[in-house]
Amino acid sequence: MPAALAAVGMFAAQTLFNFVVPSGSGQAVATMPIMAPLADLLDVSRQTAVLAFQLGDGPTNILYPTSGYFMAALAIGGVRFYLPLFAMWAAVAVSFLIFAQLTGWS
Numbered sequence: 001m002p003a004a005l006a007a008v009g010m011f012a013a014q015t016l017f018n019f020v021v022p023s024g025s026g027q028a029v030a031t032m033p034i035m036a037p038l039a040d041l042l043d044v045s046r047q048t049a050v051l052a053f054q055l056g057d058g059p060t061n062i063l064y065p066t067s068g069y070f071m072a073a074l075a076i077g078g079v080r081f082y083l084p085l086f087a088m089w090a091a092v093a094v095s096f097l098i099f100a101q102l103t104g105w106s
Contacts (some may be wrong), residue, residue, distance in 0.1 A: 004101040006042040014056025055093040
């Protein structure tokens, strides 16, 4: 698998794991000891792995029901507004991750 695709896979894994552990620091403690050596094995820079963590943690906080006060914001704003915005943010995140990996961001 190309390293850029592995970085996108890390982003997807962090996005899904954010449902289980909505706390940013808790998610970092649980996943980064796994993601850092995995990044080394897949020739992804550690900074790109941290970027995948950050991009996978932030935008999904509003979408997942495990964050109570964000669910109130979603109820006010509406899901129909947020889903297209989330899709655009995910596309931008994937493009940033691919750029970071291709340029050797470190």
